[in-house]
Amino acid sequence: MNFGFTEEQSLLRDQVERFIKEACPMPKVREIAASESRFDSTLWQQVADLGWLGLTIPEAHGGLGLKWIDLTVVLEAAAEGLCPLPIASQALASAAVLTCGNDKQKSEWLPAMASGSAICTIGLYDEANWIDPKAITAQAHASEDGYVLKGTKPFVNDAAAADYLLLAVNAPNGLALAAVAKDSVKITHQPTMDTTKPMASVDLDGVNISADFLLPMSEDQLAFLTDCGAVATTAEMVGAGAAILEMTSNYAKERIQFGKPIGQYQGVKHRLADMYVDLESYRSLSYYAAWSVDDDIEGLAKAVSLAKGYASDAFAQIGIDGVGLHGAIGFTAEYDAQLYLKRSKWARPMYGDSDYHMDRIATLGGL
Amino acid sequence: MDFDYTASEQSFREEVRSFISENLPPKKERDKNFLANWLEKVRAKGWVGFAWPKEFGGSEGGLIEQTILREEMALAKAPPLGTSMMGLAWVGPGIMQYGTEEQKRKFIPDILDSKVTWCTGYSEPNHGSDLAAIQCKAELNGDHYVVNGQKIWTTGAPWSQWIILLTRTQFDVESKHDGITCFLVPMDAPGVEVRPIQNMAGDKHFAEIFFTDVQVPVENRLGAEGEGWNVTVSALANERSSIGEVTQMFEKLENLKELVKTTTKQGQPASKDPKVRRTIARFEMKVAAMKFNGLRYLTKQIKGEPLTSETSVNKLHRASLEIEIDDFAVQLMGQAGLQLRGGESAVDGGTWSKSALNWPNVVIGGGTPNIQRNIIAERLLGQPKD
Numbered sequence: 001m002n003f004g005f006t007e008e009q010s011l012l013r014d015q016v017e018r019f020i021k022e023a024c025p026m027p028k029v030r031e032i033a034a035s036e037s038r039f040d041s042t043l044w045q046q047v048a049d050l051g052w053l054g055l056t057i058p059e060a061h062g063g064l065g066l067k068w069i070d071l072t073v074v075l076e077a078a079a080e081g082l083c084p085l086p087i088a089s090q091a092l093a094s095a096a097v098l099t100c101g102n103d104k105q106k107s108e109w110l111p112a113m114a115s116g117s118a119i120c121t122i123g124l125y126d127e128a129n130w131i132d133p134k135a136i137t138a139q140a141h142a143s144e145d146g147y148v149l150k151g152t153k154p155f156v157n158d159a160a161a162a163d164y165l166l167l168a169v170n171a172p173n174g175l176a177l178a179a180v181a182k183d184s185v186k187i188t189h190q191p192t193m194d195t196t197k198p199m200a201s202v203d204l205d206g207v208n209i210s211a212d213f214l215l216p217m218s219e220d221q222l223a224f225l226t227d228c229g230a231v232a233t234t235a236e237m238v239g240a241g242a243a244i245l246e247m248t249s250n251y252a253k254e255r256i257q258f259g260k261p262i263g264q265y266q267g268v269k270h271r272l273a274d275m276y277v278d279l280e281s282y283r284s285l286s287y288y289a290a291w292s293v294d295d296d297i298e299g300l301a302k303a304v305s306l307a308k309g310y311a312s313d314a315f316a317q318i319g320i321d322g323v324g325l326h327g328a329i330g331f332t333a334e335y336d337a338q339l340y341l342k343r344s345k346w347a348r349p350m351y352g353d354s355d356y357h358m359d360r361i362a363t364l365g366g367l
Numbered sequence: 368m369d370f371d372y373t374a375s376e377q378s379f380r381e382e383v384r385s386f387i388s389e390n391l392p393p394k395k396e397r398d399k400n401f402l403a404n405w406l407e408k409v410r411a412k413g414w415v416g417f418a419w420p421k422e423f424g425g426s427e428g429g430l431i432e433q434t435i436l437r438e439e440m441a442l443a444k445a446p447p448l449g450t451s452m453m454g455l456a457w458v459g460p461g462i463m464q465y466g467t468e469e470q471k472r473k474f475i476p477d478i479l480d481s482k483v484t485w486c487t488g489y490s491e492p493n494h495g496s497d498l499a500a501i502q503c504k505a506e507l508n509g510d511h512y513v514v515n516g517q518k519i520w521t522t523g524a525p526w527s528q529w530i531i532l533l534t535r536t537q538f539d540v541e542s543k544h545d546g547i548t549c550f551l552v553p554m555d556a557p558g559v560e561v562r563p564i565q566n567m568a569g570d571k572h573f574a575e576i577f578f579t580d581v582q583v584p585v586e587n588r589l590g591a592e593g594e595g596w597n598v599t600v601s602a603l604a605n606e607r608s609s610i611g612e613v614t615q616m617f618e619k620l621e622n623l624k625e626l627v628k629t630t631t632k633q634g635q636p637a638s639k640d641p642k643v644r645r646t647i648a649r650f651e652m653k654v655a656a657m658k659f660n661g662l663r664y665l666t667k668q669i670k671g672e673p674l675t676s677e678t679s680v681n682k683l684h685r686a687s688l689e690i691e692i693d694d695f696a697v698q699l700m701g702q703a704g705l706q707l708r709g710g711e712s713a714v715d716g717g718t719w720s721k722s723a724l725n726w727p728n729v730v731i732g733g734g735t736p737n738i739q740r741n742i743i744a745e746r747l748l749g750q751p752k753d
Contacts, residue, residue, distance in 0.1 A: 001376065001431050002369045003659070004666040009368075069368050249748045264751040266737070269744035276743050277680050281656035288659050291368050310652045358648035359641070365651055366624060367638045 003287070009073050015050065016077035024083050026336050032084050033195035039119075039161035044085055048116025053090050057098070062111035068228070068293035072235035072286065079239030082339055084196040086121060086158035088232040093120035095228045096166045100177055100215040109164075109179075122177075123156035123167045123202060124226060131226060131352045133175060133219050138204055140171040140178055146211045147171065149178055149204035157350075159187050159200035167202060168217065175222055177215040180207060194346035196339065227300055230308040230351035231293055234286040237315045237347045241279045244322035244340035248272065251326055262325075271321050278314035285310055302364045309357030312348045319344030370662075372431075379432050383439040386412065391445055405446055406481045415449040416459065416479045423463055423475045430665050441614030453523065454478035454485040458531050462551075465590040465598050474529075474551065486527035486554075488518040488576065489599070495520070496738050498533075499543045499596060503578065505534035505550065512536075512550065512588070514558075514581040522732060524574035525563045527554055532578075533599060536592050547595035551587045558582070568724035613657040613681065616688050620654050623647060623692055626715065630699055637699055646695055653688055657681045676746040679739040686730040686739070693723035 005013070024043060032040045047053060055071045057063025064070075071091055078087060094113045097106055112118035127135035138151035153159075153167050165185070166177045186203035217225075249272055252263030262268045285307035292303040319341035323330040330337040348354075372380065390408055392401070409415055418433050419425020428436070440448065449455050459478045462470055477483040494500045503516030514534055524530070530552050537546030554561065558581035563571035590598045627647060630637040637643050664677050696719040697704035708717035730736065744750040 001372050001662070002666055002669075003662040004670060005368060245748075249750065252750060261751050263744070263748075264753060266741070266753065269748075269750045270737065270740040272748055272750060273683075273740035273743035276748060277683050280660060280677075280680050281653070281684070284659035284663050285652070285656055287368065287663075288370070291370055295370070305648075306652050306655045309648065310656060355645065358645040358652075361648035361651050362644035365648070367627065367644055367647065 020081035038198040054114025057114045062114040069290045072290040075235040076239035079236035080243040089121035089158040092122045100217045119163045121158045121162040123153040136168045138169045140169040149207040153202040175217045179213040194342040227304040233350045237311045248322045282311035305357035305360045312354040315344045387443045450481040451478045458485045484527045486523040488530045488532040490520045511582045514578045519575040544596040549589040549595040549598045676742045679742045686736045689726045697723045
């Protein structure tokens, strides 16, 4: 039993934090988020060269063959600076290929994903706020030389930046992931609260794919990928939550009102303490969930729901309190606190809100 | 990061389980000698004072084994490992750290053998959370000190044989943390008067204690004169970790789930009610957070990094769970939930309703939630002191 990070993981964390500070500081984040593509290929290549895109891809397929707990080190540290690069989406897409792909697909696609030359994302559910196979409405129908797709994927993260998209559909033999190239579909950016997490709809109507580009997906595999999505999201919530707590805590030490730093007033310091308690708690649960992906598949669903169920509401409150404790300055567009509040809004429903996860905890707990 | 247990940790868990299955009969089959026999057996096993040094009669057990031991005992709803609760939690560790050789010989074995019960004389009528401002006075007079003053809210005072007592030996001090001295005092010493106080649950757990010209020999001083604050801080650090136990919360949660399965709400099984389910899930998330926070801090300790104030995190969770779980259970049972032991409709012998009135024992003792928030904000987040 050892609930700590290894020397290598600590070095990896340092590396990510240094990269964020030097190459992707907040002005850069804002610049990318405001740009037409909402993406930065130079930074993407740097991240790929550092090996972060192939962390969980086996060495045989060009990756580093590490575990999800290593990946969460990167996701957490990158989220401290709200890094807008689609690292999580890339990891989920590679998890999808590893889970649902055949040997040929794995050996052809994974090396390009690990090297970053293929930017990828994943789109699972088509109904808002519904985690269930029934919430997948897009379809794949058999055609002469493969399949023709039908329907729209309304909520695909990082779709506009992606070269390839893995999209859940109902195929003749059950659920499947359709692998489509960006030029073959119509991708429409959707404005959302959090500009560092671009979202788009993907129109699939009439798109033809060959049989090689349809990956059969069982309901268990869909559930696993959903849980991986929740793990990735929660890891980012840990990093972003820690960052806004630190920002707010530092502000409370410096901001003088009525002749004293506001952090001296219990009305302020106790809210900071409550933010700390919640952050530490979903941090612990998040690490356990990440460990479970590779080492306790039986316990994964419960571990994920404990983590995401806690983090969803807790990070939302941390975002609100972080902005609120700053007063009017926190409300301004220029100040960075608001960007973290927006991230908390983004993360809350992603791969299940607290109600979904609490219902699952109750069921798994024997109720 | 690795949550698997090593082979030796696993075999220790097996050892604990088989001990429990051999020595813990169902409640109905336990006779009046059961507890005494149990205490003797766990003592012989070396499980009382499990982590204490062998020279004092402990087992020098590792932190993980200690956690395993507690988990298994809680799962089996076993009686405590020793009845000298405060003796085991902080008086013993305080004596081992600050005591003289004679004090160690005199007091430690009786704590381990559950022969002596200790209480803790910290709070005073005017000084509870502001502990360092205490006024109970001790004056050196030859080979003894003379103690005059009052303590209050002293849990266990009505049945304890000894008290670890915080006094002030010096009044003209720059910092209120100076001039405090700690003593080990027998409760039957002349001049000690205990007046039990009834709490809102009807129990008389705590008391006020009056000290009138009580003579305490110099050899009963724990630590140097004026060093009492350090003794107390290290004792309270132990208290925070020992009260913040997740195992009791786990047991309480399991009991709640059982209750929900057998309770109806608006004529329907309560376990099918979405709000009930989510409320329990929320408790479960907090209990799990306590568990994994605890394991993270444990790992830190094993690596030799000192814990500062992290245990306050779980103390705050514990405090809210202690109140919320019982409150929820009582509400769920409706009118039946109001009934105490003896009531015709009382559920589980009235334990929930009793417990719903007893939470301040845990929530206030060892530092109120707002004191814990101060500790977190000041020591972990670096906020200025009040």
